[in-house]
Amino acid sequence: xxxxxxxxxxxxxxxxAAGIAENFSDLHPAYDAHEAAVAxxxxxxxxxxxxxxxxxxxxxxxxxxxxxxxxxxxxxARTILEQNILGGMCARVCPTxxxxxxxxxxxxxxxxxVEIGRLQRYATDTLMEMGGHPFSRAEATGKxxxxxxxxxxxxxxxxxxxxxxxxxxxYDAKSxxxxxxxxxxxxxxxTNDFAAREVEWLLQxxxxxxxxxxxxxAELSLDGLASGYDAVFLSIGLAxxxxxxxxxxxxxxxxxxVEFIAELRQAEDLTALPVGRNVVVIxxxxxxxxxxxxxxxxxxxxxxIAYRRGREDMGASRFEQDLAASKGVKLMFNVMPKAVxxxxxxxxxxxxxxxxxxxxxxxxxxxxxxxxxxxxxxIGQTLEGQPDALExxxxxxxxxxxxxxxMAGVWAGGDCASGGEDLTVTAVAEGRDAAMDIHxxxxx
Amino acid sequence: xADLTTEFLGIKSPNPFWLASAPPTDKEYNVRRAFEAGWGxxxxxxxxxxGPPVVNVNGPRYGAIWGADRRLLGLNNIELITDxxxxxxxxxxxxxxxxxxDRAIIVSIMVPCEEQAWKxxxxxxxxxxxxxxxxNFGCPHGMxxxxxxxxxxxxxxxIQMVTEWCKKYYSKPVIVKLxxxxxxxRQPARAANAGNADAVSLINTINSITSVDLDSxxxxxxxxxxxxxxGYCGPAVKPIALNMVAEIARDAQTRDLPISAIGGVxxxxxxxxxxxxxxxxxxxxxxxxxxxxxxxxxMISGLSTWMDEKGYTSTQxxxxxxxxxxxxxxxxxxxFVTKAKINQDDCISCGRCFAACExxxxxxxxxxxxxxxxxxxxxxxxxxxxxxxxxxxxCITMEEVAAGQIDERxxxxxxxxxxNWTTHPNNPAATAAE
Numbered sequence: 074x075x076x077x078x079x080x081x082x083x084x085x086x087x088x089x090a091a092g093i094a095e096n097f098s099d100l101h102p103a104y105d106a107h108e109a110a111v112a113x114x115x116x117x118x119x120x121x122x123x124x125x126x127x128x129x130x131x132x133x134x135x136x137x138x139x140x141x142x143x144x145x146x147x148x149x150a151r152t153i154l155e156q157n158i159l160g161g162m163c164a165r166v167c168p169t170x171x172x173x174x175x176x177x178x179x180x181x182x183x184x185x186x187v188e189i190g191r192l193q194r195y196a197t198d199t200l201m202e203m204g205g206h207p208f209s210r211a212e213a214t215g216k217x218x219x220x221x222x223x224x225x226x227x228x229x230x231x232x233x234x235x236x237x238x239x240x241x242x243x244y245d246a247k248s249x250x251x252x253x254x255x256x257x258x259x260x261x262x263x264t265n266d267f268a269a270r271e272v273e274w275l276l277q278x279x280x281x282x283x284x285x286x287x288x289x290x291a292e293l294s295l296d297g298l299a300s301g302y303d304a305v306f307l308s309i310g311l312a313x314x315x316x317x318x319x320x321x322x323x324x325x326x327x328x329x330x331v332e333f334i335a336e337l338r339q340a341e342d343l344t345a346l347p348v349g350r351n352v353v354v355i356x357x358x359x360x361x362x363x364x365x366x367x368x369x370x371x372x373x374x375x376x377x378i379a380y381r382r383g384r385e386d387m388g389a390s391r392f393e394q395d396l397a398a399s400k401g402v403k404l405m406f407n408v409m410p411k412a413v414x415x416x417x418x419x420x421x422x423x424x425x426x427x428x429x430x431x432x433x434x435x436x437x438x439x440x441x442x443x444x445x446x447x448x449x450x451x452i453g454q455t456l457e458g459q460p461d462a463l464e465x466x467x468x469x470x471x472x473x474x475x476x477x478x479x480m481a482g483v484w485a486g487g488d489c490a491s492g493g494e495d496l497t498v499t500a501v502a503e504g505r506d507a508a509m510d511i512h513x514x515x516x517x
Numbered sequence: 518x519a520d521l522t523t524e525f526l527g528i529k530s531p532n533p534f535w536l537a538s539a540p541p542t543d544k545e546y547n548v549r550r551a552f553e554a555g556w557g558x559x560x561x562x563x564x565x566x567x568g569p570p571v572v573n574v575n576g577p578r579y580g581a582i583w584g585a586d587r588r589l590l591g592l593n594n595i596e597l598i599t600d601x602x603x604x605x606x607x608x609x610x611x612x613x614x615x616x617x618x619d620r621a622i623i624v625s626i627m628v629p630c631e632e633q634a635w636k637x638x639x640x641x642x643x644x645x646x647x648x649x650x651x652x653n654f655g656c657p658h659g660m661x662x663x664x665x666x667x668x669x670x671x672x673x674x675x676i677q678m679v680t681e682w683c684k685k686y687y688s689k690p691v692i693v694k695l696x697x698x699x700x701x702x703r704q705p706a707r708a709a710n711a712g713n714a715d716a717v718s719l720i721n722t723i724n725s726i727t728s729v730d731l732d733s734x735x736x737x738x739x740x741x742x743x744x745x746x747x748g749y750c751g752p753a754v755k756p757i758a759l760n761m762v763a764e765i766a767r768d769a770q771t772r773d774l775p776i777s778a779i780g781g782v783x784x785x786x787x788x789x790x791x792x793x794x795x796x797x798x799x800x801x802x803x804x805x806x807x808x809x810x811x812x813x814x815x816m817i818s819g820l821s822t823w824m825d826e827k828g829y830t831s832t833q834x835x836x837x838x839x840x841x842x843x844x845x846x847x848x849x850x851x852x853f854v855t856k857a858k859i860n861q862d863d864c865i866s867c868g869r870c871f872a873a874c875e876x877x878x879x880x881x882x883x884x885x886x887x888x889x890x891x892x893x894x895x896x897x898x899x900x901x902x903x904x905x906x907x908x909x910x911x912c913i914t915m916e917e918v919a920a921g922q923i924d925e926r927x928x929x930x931x932x933x934x935x936x937n938w939t940t941h942p943n944n945p946a947a948t949a950a951e
Contacts, residue, residue: 120884122868
């Protein structure tokens with residue numbers, strides 16, 4: 074018997090297993106062969122295609138779609154994976170509406186782009202289902218590279234380095250690879266344990282040794298790595314979480330959204346995962362949307378995203394905003410947390426309305442209280458545990474276009490490094506490009 | 518609503534849309550459905566001589582090619598003439614004609630090239646009350662191997678001879694259906710004319726192999742590991758048919774010979790084009806086989822709407838109107854200058870015009886960093902390729918450079934004098950203009 078969505082407090086089993094299964098099914102179901110053929114036929118094979126320019130990994134999109142049209146989805150997958158080894162995950166999680174599909178000329182023409190993401194998934198799924206691995210390693214170079222952090226950037230770098238003939242040790246602080254693909258990102262974007270399956274598939278290249286439970290600054294030191302390996306690639310992500318800095322933040326029921334999402338992603342049984350009746354998510358990025366939508370899908374009665382600026386400034390795309398709204402999440406703009414009230418546990422959150430002038434947000438003095446037995450903080454992640462030896466740019470490790478840090482022999486990429494948006498696809502590009510630079514540096 | 522009533526060879530039909538002799542007209546059941554849907558007439562699927570009917574293969578009969586979204590563009594078949602007994606067909610024709618006196622029924626016939634064979638069948642066909650006959654001199658597969666179909670249509674002397682027999686033993690209109698599998702379509706048309714045919718119909722299907730099965734290494738359709746050439750039809754053959762119709766319509770010897778046009782008619786527009794090119798009516802098959810008989814409804818309403826827009830009250834008003842404008846290349850006006858123009862409001866920046874022009878033509882389109890495409894008038898030879906590859910209809914147009922203006926490519930002032938190759942200085946055989 075499921076707990077009613079009206080039961081107050083943070084409760085398990087607000088929905089039964091069937092309800093959970095329905096709610097957490099694929100956001101964009103996979104195309105079957107006919108759907109893929111129809112969708113592929115819409116591609117105009119543009120010259121110097123805008124979609125390709127918009128892709129951070131520069132996948133030759135017209136080429137791969139043409140390969141689907143011509144009956145070779147597995148060749149299409151190779152075209153994708155040569156540029157982006159995590160093309161399968163990117164097909165699922167990329168905000169295509171702000172990347173390739175946004176600039177598709179059919180978006181211009183008809184307001185309906187070629188569904189590039191779903192076609193990419195069709196191609197990569199087809200290849201992965203065929204089994205085996207499409208790439209092989211070059212002759213061994215005898216060089217060894219340490220990659221720290223097995224998220225998208227680290228996996229991408231490790232694969233490329235291994236392919237080029239180097240031996241790679243891929244470290245991760247957790248007991249499982251994948252980074253945000255595994256621990257972040259909404260479950261309905263990576264169903265059937267896709268993140269883990271993709272890592273397993275990627276490692277088939279060979280030459281990559283996984284070493285779990287090793288954290289930079291604890292079990293690992295940069296100096297140790299730098300002297301033990303021919304090169305080091307850091308892809309340690311953003312381990313820190315910004316604080317609310319509002320009274321009551323310490324109360325029960327207030328927690329980090331990333332932690333909630335990670336728990337959800339690792340849960341064996343989502344009916345056993347507790348969620349509040351009245352959930353408020355503070356923030357405006359993808360993490361906020363992922364936490365809010367999934368709270369709703371777990372059976373929360375009321376879920377509100379409270380964002381301190383206007384809709385246009387929200388980090389989450391309009392598609393993500395609409396997705397949240399379609400699931401029944403309420404979006405509040407121009408409000409910031411003032412205090413969390415409650416006797417030990419959160420009961421209400423007090424929000425103050427804001428005005429934005431010259432880019433600066435300030436409170437108007439007017440406040441509103443929402444019933445809230447669970448509050449998720451999704452106000453950004455920060456770099457944490459980076460080696461002191463490395464120069465920073467803003468709040469990230471300073472890197473060149475090819476990922477070189479201020480320290481010789483050390484490269485960095487992904488969310489921890491400067492430059493590019495914090496997207497899976499950007500991290501993959503940075504890992505790949507750093508690997509190529511490491512290769513030419515080692516072999517030069 | 519314009520009146521679509523068409524009189525072809527004195528045969529009246531409520532519209533100019535007839536179903537061609539083919540599978541859709543093989544049986545009473547189909548023909549009744551066609552008439553109920555609104556078709557103006559049918560050419561009944563080809564009858565053979567009395568006796569055991571032909572047999573068809575028991576494997577696939579059709580092959581095809583497709584465009585985007587699997588739209589059928591070309592269909593190929595290896596079906597033979599009717600495989601039902603002659604008497605069955607004759608009885609059905611009689612019944613249907615009686616029930617639909619206002620619709621045209623033409624009977625297609627293919628019997629051996631012997632006078633007796635025609636003498637035998639023609640009185641039986643005449644007895645059905647059908648409005649006329651069509652001589653199937655066109656089928657390129659199967660029957661041709663037995664000395665019939667295109668085997669006759671490729672020999673003008675046979676065409677004339679058989680046509681004469683038909684005129685001798687049959688009192689109603691005789692239409693000769695021509696094969697396109699021939700070098701010069703005017704030769705068989707002239708032969709039909711010489712044999713006193715009342716009309717020609719064209720084109721029959723084009724010899725073709727649509728594809729090869731790369732696993733079995735056999736042409737498709739494949740019958741037990743083997744395939745054969747079949748007859749090709751559908752939208753893909755329309756340009757070929759249109760040219761052949763035009764060739765007959767403008768030939769001094771056949772220009773008065775009525776034409777029933779066949780070849781890829783899919784919408785009212787195709788029909789209007791064939792009729793403008795001299796056809797008195799059109800015959801349709803592939804469009805019906807692809808979409809069913811209801812396609813005729815759009816053909817009827819579309820043709821009627823267009824005629825209203827143009828002020829035509831009868832199909833006679835526009836038949837043949839385009840024929841005087843078909844000429845030989847040597848007479849085209851070399852002083853007529855156009856330039857491509859890209860409408861920036863309609864442009865979706867796909868760049869296909871650029872790729873086509875830059876890679877394969879005259880490097881006459883510029884591409885800016887922000888993907889604005891513009892025509893370089895000083896390079897544009899007005900080839901029209903950009904217009905043809907643009908996915909947005911009407912986005913790129915060819916604009917005439919008015920007389921007196923400079924053609925930026927040649928640097929010369931555009932003249933409004935007509936000048937063609939026959940008088941051009943580069944032509945060794947030029948006749949100097951006095």
